[in-house]
Amino acid sequence: MKQQFKRFRVRTVSAMVAMAFAANAWAVDPFTVRDIRIEGLQRVEPGTVFASLPFRVGDQYNDEKGSAAIRALFALGVFKDVRVEVNGDVLVVVVEERPTVNEVDFVGTKEFDKDTMKKALKEIGLTEGRPFDQALADRAEQELKRQYINRSLYGADVVTTVTPVDRNRVNLTFTVTEGEPARIKDIRIVGNQAFPEKDLKGLFDLDTGGWLSWYTKSDRYSRTKLNADLESLKSYYLRRGFLEFRIDSTQVAISPDKQEITITVNVTEGDRYVVSGVRLEGDYLGKEDDFKSLVRIRAGEPYNADQVSETTKAFTDYFGNFGYAFAQVEAKPEIDRANNRVFFVLAADPSRRAYVRRINIAGNTRTRDEVIRREFRQFESSWYDADKIKRSRDRVDRLNFFKDVNVETTDVPGAPDQVDLNVAVTERPTGSLQLGAGFSSAEKLALSFSVKQENAFGSGNYLGVEVNTSKYNRTLAFTTSNPYFTPDGISRTIDIYHRASRPYDDQGGNYQLVTSGAGIRFGVPFSEADTVFFGASMERTQIKPGTNIPAAYLAYAEEFGYTSYSVPLSVGWSRDDRDSTIAPSRGRYQRLAMELGVAADTRYFRGNYQYQQYVPLGGRFTLAFNGEIGYGTGFAGRPFPVFKNFYSGGLGSVRGFDQGTLGPRDVTGSSIGGAKKLTLNTEVLTPFPGAGNDRSLRMFGFVDIGNVYAENEKFSIPDLRASAGVGLSWLSPIGPLRVAFAKPLRTQPGDRIQKLQFQIGTSF
Structure with a gap:
């Protein structure tokens, strides 16, 4: 009862105060305003107040205008109190500004970082520099609790502390007790x-x-x-x-x-139904046979909603190939419940033909519009073509600059034969950090490092730097690539590199092979999936003598010199139709690269072919194959240069063996690589036990086979090395991580073993 009386008293006093304020602005006889003064401003500009007043100097003032002035100023949302006082024929507008938010801080937050929480509050209007009121703070508390509920933290408690500071500002502190998640x-x-x-x-x-x-x-x-x-x-x-x-x-x-x-x-559940038949109705543009070939619904088989949706989508897309952007296809079931059978009628209405007026792009805060537009095969002011639109969307998606790419068709008001294409993209970070490491008795810990930016400055160009700090291989390489060097899509890539390496031995030799060079190559697209590459380089390779130098290197240097210059010409081809370049589950990748040394001190041919295939096995399993074959030979009386040899073993080839130690050995026992290479990898991937359907964390089992051979050797199956093992694949924040433990199955005396390896940023 006391509480009810207290509320009544507060309301009565508030009403009396409001009436007193109203008396200052109202119940006056109309008069002409000689002057207007504003009192109480601190941060708000006087012009903002004057612009909101419904009267000016020289206007007639009355009670209604005074009331309107108070409402207009309160509507600005920056004043805590407003009064209009009359002093003779002068109006005095007295305001009290709301405090502004000086700082927002959070205490006790573990589930969210502060930037995420500040962003959530900004969306409801609470941010630094904005006017503050208690109602907004209450909304902020509810928003924070909602964010925690979305993370199953139902017991989270939020307490708001408002601390006044100088210049009519306040600091807000949200103290959170998160509790345990439900x-x-x-x-x-x-x-x-x-x-x-x-x-x-x-x-x-x-x-x-x-x-x-x-x-x-x-x-x-x-x-x-x-x-x-x-x-x-x-x-x-x-x-x-x-x-x-x-x-x-x-x-x-x-x-x-x-x-x-x-x-x-x-x-x-209901009953299980079997499809009894399919019939086409409506206007099929005289192409009924073509549409029938697109039907995925099979009579005599159990009803399958996926087959129905695939059929209607295929019909709609096929209509779109002829410009009918608004085609409607409906699968009408005729259900026979007595016999548990269903008959489908596919009713089609192509509607009207349309052409694309405009292509609108949104969501690309970093990437330039032209980078997206040049991938489109559907052009503005051309007939609508669903196949070209799908191909365009896929090409934009394969840029790997975006998390999501969506293309929607919208009507153009007042133009029944026109549509607009709205392309919405969600950008992702395009810079990548790649790390690799291996442990062995020979190299101990070998590190490789590279930084890449696939979309430099939003231009679609590629920039990369690679550094390798291995005990036996040291690399510094810069690469830049422009995928649209010409408007027709011819790419240009420039490489500058410096590599110092020596064979993998345990004898502590200090000799080196030092190769420095630069090259340029161009890529010419011959189809949507095929690209042909060609280019030229200039290289300088120096054999630096030292202790324990292999006899093969010494013999080559004594006959052809310790320094060799090469002018290799290159040509290659690639085709990639995998569903993902990072974690593929289906599709095929092929690459052919050939190099021909035609000038300076070397004469040789070097070729390499790689084939990858990904096959979904059903459920959560994926079968992956990788095959690679390399071949090199010298001509014009010159042997194949020893510094162009292939290497095998370790990461990227046959796991379980030290990096690059397979194949021919010198009389000193050093691994010197070979002119021929064969590698076969097989993997079976599945989500990690306990990870549910999360495909970002997977385990795999693998079998690797491979070796390298000298120029005068034949490919020999008995000499192939083999290993098997298990590993872990994780799409980590800094790139795909793969950890593998391998056990060699086929070895030869002198082989060096490396059982534990990990790598970030490669597939095999």
Whole structure:
């Protein structure tokens, strides 16, 4: 009762104060304003106030204008109090500014970094330099709690402290007690009969936790993740004939202490249906046979929602190839519940033909528009072509500059035969850091390092620097590439490099092979998938004598000189249709490179062919093949230069052996490489146990086979080395990381073993 009386008293006093203020501005006889004064301004410009007043000097003033002035000034959102006082024929506008936010700080936050939280508050209008009011602080508290709830931290508590500072400013401190996240205790699926509950729960990214939950956070409830899991559950049934499957309800219950969550999903499976037939209806532009060839729905097989959607999409895309951007294709099921059969009628309406008026690009804050536009095969003011639009989207996506690339078609108001293409991209960091290391008794710890920028200054050009600090190989190389050196898409790449190396031995020799050079090459696209490269280089290779120099190197130097100049010409070809360059699961990659030394001190041919194939095995498994063959020979009376030899063993070839130590050995026991090379790799990849469906963390088993041979040797199967092992693949923040433990299976006396290796930034 006392509290109710207190509220009544406060409201009464407030009403009396408001009436007193109103008396100052109202209940005056109209008069002509001789002057207007403003009092109380600190940061707000007087012009802002004058611009909001509904009267000027010389205007007639009355009560209504005074009321309008107060409302207009309050609407600016920068004043805490406003009064209009009358002093004779002079109006005095008295204002009290709201304090501004000087600083926003957070205490006790571990789940989010401060920049993320500041960004969330900025979106609701609370940021440094903006006017402050308590209502905004309350909204900020609720927004922060919402962010924590999205991370399953239901017990998070936020306390706001407002500290006044000089010049009418305040510091805001949000003290957060995060508490422990709520964990999913149980997931139940009720109503299933055709499939075991265990199999259905295996489709979910959410689970009750495992030994890797600290990484995957799969036991933390998220409404977004749950919706995605429910869609996976629905798709699972719809692909297996359950046409009328539905999810009746989903209950999410949290324990009183806000630490445990139980999810219950109620489903109705319905009957399983078999497709009895398919019929086409509507206008198919006289190309019914072409459209029938696109039908993926198979009569006599169980209903499959994926086949239906693939068919309607294929129809829509095919209409789009003829300019019909608004084609409508509907798959109408005719259900025979008595016999559990369904017949589909594919009704098509091509609507009207259209051409593209404009291509709009959004989301590229760094990348220039021209970098995206030059990849488009659909042009403005040309007929709409769905195939060209898809090809354009894929080409932009393959730039690897963007996380997402979406192309949407929108109508042009007032122009029924025109459409606009809205291209929305989400940029990703295009700089990369690549590291490699290996442990062995010979090299101890060998490091390699490179920094690359695939989209330098948003131009689409490539810049890179590579450094290798191996005990036996030291490299410094710079590369720059312009993929559109000409408007037709001819690329230009310039390389400048300096390499100092010596064979892999245990005898501590201090000789070196030092190669310095520069080259230029061009890439000519002959099709959407094929590119031919050609170029030329100038190289200087010096054999620096020292202790334990291999006899082969010494013999070559004594006959042809310790310093050799080469002018190699190069030509190559590549084709890449993998679904990803970082973590591919399907597709093929091929590369052919040939080098011909035609001038100066060398005469040789060097060729290399690489083939990769990725095959999805169903479920979560991927089978990967890699094959590489190299061949070199000398001509015009010259041997193949020893400093052009291939090397094998270790990372990128046959794991389990020291880097570059396979193949021919000198009479001194040093590994000198060879003119021929063969490498075969096979891997089976699967998500890491406990990581659920997370494909960024995978394990793999592998078998490697390979060796190198001298110029006068034949490829010999008995001489091939082999190894097998297991490894871990992780798409880490600084690049793809692969750790492998290999056991050699086929060895020869003198082979040096390197069982543990890791590398960042390579595929094999």
